Amino acid sequence: MSKSFTVNNDFHGTRLDRWFKEEVLDLPHSLIEKIIRQNKIKINNKKTKSSYRVQEGDVINVFQISQFKSNKKESKLKYKPSKKEIKSYNKYILENNENFVVVNKPAGIPVQSGTKSFKNIIDILKDSTIFEKNTKPYLVHRIDKETSGILLVAKNREYAQLFTSLFRIRKIHKTYLAITHGKVSTKEKVLKDHLVTFENRKKITQKAISYYKVLKSNDLYSLVELNPVTGRKHQLRKQLLNIGNPIVGDDKYFNNFERFKTKNLMLHAYKIKFMINNKKYNFKAKYNEFFENFLKKNI
Numbered sequence: 001m002s003k004s005f006t007v008n009n010d011f012h013g014t015r016l017d018r019w020f021k022e023e024v025l026d027l028p029h030s031l032i033e034k035i036i037r038q039n040k041i042k043i044n045n046k047k048t049k050s051s052y053r054v055q056e057g058d059v060i061n062v063f064q065i066s067q068f069k070s071n072k073k074e075s076k077l078k079y080k081p082s083k084k085e086i087k088s089y090n091k092y093i094l095e096n097n098e099n100f101v102v103v104n105k106p107a108g109i110p111v112q113s114g115t116k117s118f119k120n121i122i123d124i125l126k127d128s129t130i131f132e133k134n135t136k137p138y139l140v141h142r143i144d145k146e147t148s149g150i151l152l153v154a155k156n157r158e159y160a161q162l163f164t165s166l167f168r169i170r171k172i173h174k175t176y177l178a179i180t181h182g183k184v185s186t187k188e189k190v191l192k193d194h195l196v197t198f199e200n201r202k203k204i205t206q207k208a209i210s211y212y213k214v215l216k217s218n219d220l221y222s223l224v225e226l227n228p229v230t231g232r233k234h235q236l237r238k239q240l241l242n243i244g245n246p247i248v249g250d251d252k253y254f255n256n257f258e259r260f261k262t263k264n265l266m267l268h269a270y271k272i273k274f275m276i277n278n279k280k281y282n283f284k285a286k287y288n289e290f291f292e293n294f295l296k297k298n299i
Contacts, residue, residue, distance in 0.1 A: 003061070003062050005059070005061075007054045007057060009056045011054055011056075015051060016048060016050055016051070016053070016054055017029060017032045020041070024065070029050075036048065040062065041063070042063075043058050044059055079118050081124045081127055086124060089121075089124050092105065093130065096130055098155065099154065100154050100155055100163070101130055101153045101155065102150060102151070102153075103121065104151075104286070105121055105143060105150070106148055107288060110145040111139060111143065111151060122137050137153045137154070138153065138154040139153060140152055140167065144267075146267070148268050148269070148288050148291070149176070149269025150270070162276070170229065172274040173227065174228060175269075176227075176236060176268060177223065177225060177267075177291075178223075178236060179291070180221065181246050181247075181254070182222065183219055184212075189212065189213070190210070190211050190212070191211075191212060192208070193208045193242055194206070195232050195238050208228075208230050208235050209230050210229060210230075212224050217299065218298075220298065221298050222245060241253045247266055249263065249264045266291055268291055270285060
């Protein structure tokens with residue numbers, strides 16, 4: 001017995017083994033290779049290879065599928081927002097077209113669900129009318145839970161791959177605003193660091209570069225505009241800490257309770273710009289009231 005699948009446009013140009021993992025079963029790559037060698041996967045009734053890139057309309061037959069069992073752990077429960085909550089998030093949508101959505105993400109909500117968080121932006125968007133039939137949210141970059149501002153979400157695999165490529169070759173330009181402790185020096189215009197992270201106890205050192213401009217400052221605080229060139233985890237938070245000007249409200253990297261403390265991280269993804277097919281896209285996200293009030297009162 002075989003089970004038949006038809007490739008939709010969302011997977012056009014995707015490697016067969018990757019399509020199989022996402023659409024059929026999440027099996028180890030070596031096992032998928034073995035199944036293909038045994039001719040238990042045929043495309044349009046013909047033998048194939050795992051490197052074959054599936055085309056829209058391809059008919060793929062998988063034989064004896066019942067004997068295989070996914071080794072994928074039980075999927076996480078999805079957050080199911082109420083209709084009222086979904087509607088309330090419409091005000092954060094800056095752009096909604098057939099290929100992507102731009103969201104002004106509120107501070108305090110993560111992009112995806114995780115071990116410490118359940119409610120998240122992606123699951124809220126997924127259940128909204130923004131994503132109609134044959135579309136779903138594809139995450140192409142991330143911003144921290146505590147950070148507010150622009151989040152770019154693709155609606156189809158083609159644009160997800162396009163945005164991923166543009167980020168990789170640094171053709172998507174992001175601008176952040178941060179309120180920091182202390183007076184940031186105006187002598188320098190660039191931050192260059194080698195930031196250290198750990199993955200499974202393995203120490204990883206990565207070069208980080210950001211350009212910055214001091215917009216306003218006094219002896220206590222500074223409003224800084226930042227343009228990260230690289231995209232390291234917590235890059236701006238770490239770099240500003242390194243020069244002695246940690247971001248206000250950053251409990252993770254700066255925990256000095258003698259200084260003014262707020263529960264809100266004063267870091268906002270302010271602008272994003274890129275070009276697709278010779279068309280320029282520029283989006284700007286207004287910062288939230290916590291950021292605005294702190295700015296008015298202190299700088």
